[in-house]
Amino acid sequence: MTLGWEDIRADVLRRIRSREWPPGGLIPGEETLAVEFGVARATVNRALTALAEAGVIERKKRAGTRVAELPVRRARLEIPVIRLDVLGRGLAYDFKLLADRMAPAPVPVTARLGLPEATPMRYLETLHLAGGRPFVHEVRWLNPAALPTPTPDFATTSANEWLVTHVSLVSGDIAFLAEAASPREAEVLGVAPGAALLIAERTTHGTLGPITFVRLAHAPGHRVAMTF
Amino acid sequence: MTLGWEDIRADVLRRIRSREWPPGGLIPGEETLAVEFGVARATVNRALTALAEAGVIERKKRAGTRVAELPVRRARLEIPVIRLDVLGRGLAYDFKLLADRMAPAPVPVTARLGLPEATPMRYLETLHLAGGRPFVHEVRWLNPAALPTPTPDFATTSANEWLVTHVSLVSGDIAFLAEAASPREAEVLGVAPGAALLIAERTTHGTLGPITFVRLAHAPGHRVAMTF
DNA sequence: ACAGGCATTATGTCTAGACATATTAGCCAA
DNA sequence: TTGGCTAATATGTCTAGACATAATGCCTGT
16 A cells, blocks of 8 residues: 555645644645655655645745645636637537728727837627627737738637647636627627626737737626636 | 657647547557667656646557647636635725525535535625725535534634635636626625626535535626636 | 457656756855 | 854655556457
8 A cells, every 4th residue: 555646635635724833834844744644755755746836835945845824725716718619518519700801909908018009909799609699708809910821711719729739828817707799799799788707808928928818708697617 | 869758749739730640549668669769768757647647648558648629728726715816916905794504405405415405504705805896796505514623713714715725625616607787786786787707616525524515606797717 | 351469669658867946945255 | 143054854756667557459260
């Protein structure tokens, strides 16, 4: 019965939960634990590294390892490709490209991307359909300067899917908020104006600079679910 | 100039982005890469393990490592403790306990937690305040059977903070959605009935069974932000 | 043609030892 | 007291080699 790193992780976690090692307290060093468990230090290191990534402990060289004061609960969201999201619900997917033109980007967009005001950007407006019914209304501003050429015809390939496979996405952020449906959104999604919509706003940056700003307005009833 | 595992990870990622190794394609085995980079196989393994965790590649024993078809973008949400969230915005935090009683839980709650219908649970209703203004309206159902005794006085300690430090939280899920404010929510949050509210619903399970169901109704304008 | 079993192979994990690096505590001098 | 240097120390990473495990695909017998 030899222990693996997952056993070590489980046992350390158990001792933390049981308050044998209280929040904020130091836990024994890797060498000590290695002897205690009868494994190599590298194995203990693997276990503690995993716990640190999970936010349960905090590790610093020389200072040792201590139990996190308020164990931050992290949830992971796998940002779905809308087409696969729809197909995963057992519905037929389709989309309509409502607009595709160059236009000076409005201030909220340029500000978030860190671009000069009124930078000319490519404006894409798309309605995603699930089973023939409106699913998500997407408004996207693309920075042509940060894209490899040539860009494809977004009437056949969705911009999102082309981006994830062709552009080096380095970092970004996503925010969820609730807003009353604007007249335009109400019309396109087929809901009453003022209906509560779940909005996702996403900005993405790549190696060549800011890439895109997307605003997704979801049809009523949509839930974004994450597990932890 | 000896290479570390992060260098290997970066170079492998570069080759994937450049389509030298296309989506769905097999990449060379660890042994091969180790020779090519002039490092030990364990170092290559460390790099590839990290890329697999990030969703860029998929690894299977015997079958080898292949580039993910659609690189899933994962965002991490650090679920905030409301008090710290408020303080982090530079506002004074306070809360009012609006209700604390035992009651048979409604069906949507018991169903989500996997408990029998109308299980008696502890019902807590809390209004969180930021700078004196309503911030979040919290409705919580607690399963007393899954809690260590004694439970503290939730009028002084927030249930959320007591739970994260005293209960073995094993797993859970969180969902975001948008809903029109109910009359009760409108009254408590001081907004117009029907206003669009961002709702977070969370269920948590522990070693002793289902623990809690929480519904958070955020004041208008609230954003839940995540980075990736 | 087909099912079952087995050898092959790539990844997963572990060991023991080594060196690298960050950080702290203590010491000494201004 | 304060500032800065230094030595000690815990974690971070790497190596070379070994065995474990899970799939694959071939091989064989029916």
